Amino acid sequence: MNPYIRYIGERLILLLATIFISMTVVFFVPRMVPGEPMNAIFANMAAVGGSMNAQEMIVEYRVRFGLDRPVWVQYLSFWRELAQGNLGISISNFPSEVSGMLLSALPWTLGLLTVTTLISWIAGSVIGAVIGWRGRKAGVARLMVPVALVLYTTPYYILALILVFVFAFHWPIFPLSGAYSVGMRPGLNTAFIVDVVRHAVLPALSILLVSLGWWFLSMRSLIISLKGEDYILNAEAMGIKERRILWGYAFRNALLPQTTGLAISLGHIVGGALITEVIFAYPGIGYRIYNAIKSLDYPLIQGGVLLIIISVALANFLIDAAYPLIDPRIRFEGSGGS
Amino acid sequence: MTSILEVNDLRVYFHTPRGMVKAVDNVTFDVHAGERFGLIGESGSGKSTIALAIMRLIRSPGRIESGEIRLEGENLLALSDEEMRQRRLAGVAMVTQGAMNSLNPVMRIRQQFADGLNSHGETVTVDEAREQLVDLLARVGLKPEAADVYPHQLSGGMKQRVCIALAMSLRPSLIIADEPTSALDVVVQRQVVQTLRQVQEELDAAVILIGHDMGLMAQFASRVGVMYAGKLVEEGPVRAIFRQPEHPYTRILMESLPSLDEKETLQVVKGAPPSAADRPAGCVFHPRCPFVMDRCIQEEPLFREVAPEQWAACHLHDEPAAAHSLSREVAE
Numbered sequence: 001m002n003p004y005i006r007y008i009g010e011r012l013i014l015l016l017a018t019i020f021i022s023m024t025v026v027f028f029v030p031r032m033v034p035g036e037p038m039n040a041i042f043a044n045m046a047a048v049g050g051s052m053n054a055q056e057m058i059v060e061y062r063v064r065f066g067l068d069r070p071v072w073v074q075y076l077s078f079w080r081e082l083a084q085g086n087l088g089i090s091i092s093n094f095p096s097e098v099s100g101m102l103l104s105a106l107p108w109t110l111g112l113l114t115v116t117t118l119i120s121w122i123a124g125s126v127i128g129a130v131i132g133w134r135g136r137k138a139g140v141a142r143l144m145v146p147v148a149l150v151l152y153t154t155p156y157y158i159l160a161l162i163l164v165f166v167f168a169f170h171w172p173i174f175p176l177s178g179a180y181s182v183g184m185r186p187g188l189n190t191a192f193i194v195d196v197v198r199h200a201v202l203p204a205l206s207i208l209l210v211s212l213g214w215w216f217l218s219m220r221s222l223i224i225s226l227k228g229e230d231y232i233l234n235a236e237a238m239g240i241k242e243r244r245i246l247w248g249y250a251f252r253n254a255l256l257p258q259t260t261g262l263a264i265s266l267g268h269i270v271g272g273a274l275i276t277e278v279i280f281a282y283p284g285i286g287y288r289i290y291n292a293i294k295s296l297d298y299p300l301i302q303g304g305v306l307l308i309i310i311s312v313a314l315a316n317f318l319i320d321a322a323y324p325l326i327d328p329r330i331r332f333e334g335s336g337g338s
Numbered sequence: 339m340t341s342i343l344e345v346n347d348l349r350v351y352f353h354t355p356r357g358m359v360k361a362v363d364n365v366t367f368d369v370h371a372g373e374r375f376g377l378i379g380e381s382g383s384g385k386s387t388i389a390l391a392i393m394r395l396i397r398s399p400g401r402i403e404s405g406e407i408r409l410e411g412e413n414l415l416a417l418s419d420e421e422m423r424q425r426r427l428a429g430v431a432m433v434t435q436g437a438m439n440s441l442n443p444v445m446r447i448r449q450q451f452a453d454g455l456n457s458h459g460e461t462v463t464v465d466e467a468r469e470q471l472v473d474l475l476a477r478v479g480l481k482p483e484a485a486d487v488y489p490h491q492l493s494g495g496m497k498q499r500v501c502i503a504l505a506m507s508l509r510p511s512l513i514i515a516d517e518p519t520s521a522l523d524v525v526v527q528r529q530v531v532q533t534l535r536q537v538q539e540e541l542d543a544a545v546i547l548i549g550h551d552m553g554l555m556a557q558f559a560s561r562v563g564v565m566y567a568g569k570l571v572e573e574g575p576v577r578a579i580f581r582q583p584e585h586p587y588t589r590i591l592m593e594s595l596p597s598l599d600e601k602e603t604l605q606v607v608k609g610a611p612p613s614a615a616d617r618p619a620g621c622v623f624h625p626r627c628p629f630v631m632d633r634c635i636q637e638e639p640l641f642r643e644v645a646p647e648q649w650a651a652c653h654l655h656d657e658p659a660a661a662h663s664l665s666r667e668v669a670e
Contacts, residue, residue, distance in 0.1 A: 048492060055536050089520045090362075122609070136398075213509075218513050229439060230434060230436040230438075230439035231439055231440055231441055231442045231443070233434055233440075234397065234432075234434045234440040234441070234501070235442065235453070236393075236395055236426075236451075237393050237395060237425030237426055237427075237431070237432040237434060238426065238427045238431070238453070238454045238457070238504065238507075239423045239424060239425070239427040239428065239454070239457055239458060240453050240457045241423070241456075241457045242423075244453055244457065245457075248442070248445065248453065249445075252442075252444050252445075253442070253443065253444055327443075327444060327491070328442075328443070328444060328488040329443060329488070
């Protein structure tokens with residue numbers, strides 16, 4: 001068999017195993033938390049003026065959601081439904097479908113995270129490479145190092161709170177919360193896009209600055225350690241231009257560990273984004289999951305976490321698949337020359 | 339004979355927090371055009387530092403304090419950084435230590451070759467560059483396929499040959515090979531040195547071979563210099579140095595070579611070389627020298643011609659009786 005296909009096959013099995021194990025955990029843990037998920041429904045009903053015999057209704061609804069059956073039966077039926085692509089119905093937003101709720105939230109999270117992660121990874125790596133390479137010659141730019149250290153050690157949510165306080169409350173330059181202004185009609189027109197970007201600036205900034213600090217520090221130390229490599233000295237002895245040595249020799253070799261770092265930190269980024277979404281009431285997956293956990297909405301928790309696990313595992317899988325393209329040493333016979 | 343390289347009174351010091359380290363101190367030597375010159379010395383004697391100084395690649399905290407390095411009459415130490423960069427590979431090329439890691443692992447050989455050409459204003463097409471490289475690879479005994487692979491697909495000896503081929507790209511007048519065989523096994527070592535010799539003859543370039551393997555030196559060099567603790571202690575034709583060393587250190591070094599005919603106890607140089615940060619006053623070798631005199635402890639010997647074309651820095655040559663004992667003992 002082609003070794004590359006075999007390699008991809010192994011990664012794929014790993015991906016499925018990851019999903020299975022984490023979904024099992026996510027299925028059981030919320031059910032061990034004390035509390036009655038049905039209360040959320042009645043709170044909603046009470047809000048619109050309904051008053052009924054609560055105890056009987058709760059029993060009725062528990063049967064509807066299948067919560068009266070033994071847990072392992074629920075577990076099996078969860079996998080059976082999932083295999084058919086059915087994520088179930090939300091308890092707290094009865095009778096909305098979980099898949100529909102998640103689908104409407106997905107673009108917001110995806111937009112926020114993809115853009116910020118890419119910008120911070122690329123910008124942090126490039127700036128880190130230049131400053132690491134120039135060393136003492138970098139001058140004032142070396143101040144980036146303590147700044148990055150402070151940024152990277154600041155938790156996302158603290159930075160988010162500071163940003164909200166300064167730029168939304170004290171100087172109301174940006175909106176306090178939400179993804180777009182109340183009363184705006186979503187559509188592909190300039191006014192709406194500008195509004196969305198304005199709402200995204202602060203949440204994006206809180207994620208961007210923190211991760212930028214990390215990518216900067218990591219790339220800088222990689223480049224500094226690579227400067228002592230024999231092939232860098234050899235390239236200098238060959239009179240190759242400095243710019244070419246930095247990007248073609250030092251940076252390209254630092255890219256592999258830097259990409260590994262990206263793979264490892266993806267989960268962290270997604271988790272961080274969850275809290276950021278809560279602080280800015282940003283209608284993404286994180287905000288949905290937060291509300292689901294608060295009201296013990298089992299189907300919504302499961303669906304939301306499944307989505308995050310799949311996306312993190314998928315991103316890791318893509319990075320694994322990309323390694324051989326970055327580093328020829330990971331290439332296999334049959335796919336990498338002789 | 340014209341000199342291609344003149345090193346005059348070169349000093350390279352490292353300014354470390356624990357004090358100044360004189361890695362290379364008052365070193366003077368010439369290399370003639372088309373000559374094979376060997377630089378011998380123990381680890382830390384400063385021979386690699388000389389190589390890096392000639393390339394002007396001494397890294398902080400090291401610094402070239404004073405002296406002159408003239409390549410074809412031009413003082414390299416007076417050039418700007420950019421001018422010096424252009425001299426590398428075109429005027430003086432280097433085959434670096436550490437054969438295993440001297441090539442960029444993520445780039446094909448032909449790309450690294452093309453980088454060298456492009457950085458020196460050579461405008462060649464991809465095909466022309468590959469053709470040139472294949473020709474160079476053939477000279478070092480490698481097949482054309484080596485141009486298209488990544489370094490990890492080559493063996494250690496092959497990598498070192500590729501480095502020699504790359505060093506030849508712009509036909510420099512001087513190639514410095516800094517322990518090119520240090521990471522290779524004995525058979526491959528001979529092959530690499532033979533390759534170097536063949537290349538030197540074809541290119542008619544001068545080669546400085548740096549190393550501590552006396553056998554390889556004897557096989558390769560026509561003239562050698564012996565380094566000890568940052569100083570050049572002796573220099574001369576390789577035959578003369580092997581037959582009649584004029585410095586006690588060289589002498590003991592020669593006696594420490596195992597021989598097939600004589601089965602006696604091997605002589606070793608007693609003690610260890612001084613730390614470069616804390617060098618003895620007077621002659622640097624006096625604490626280990628079997629012929630040490632009062633004068634050696636106070637006064638540094640001058641480096642001067644003691645026999646035809648043979649230079650040494652030793653007070654023994656001022657004392658006819660002592661000098662006689664030195665040569666007589668070697669002759670025995």
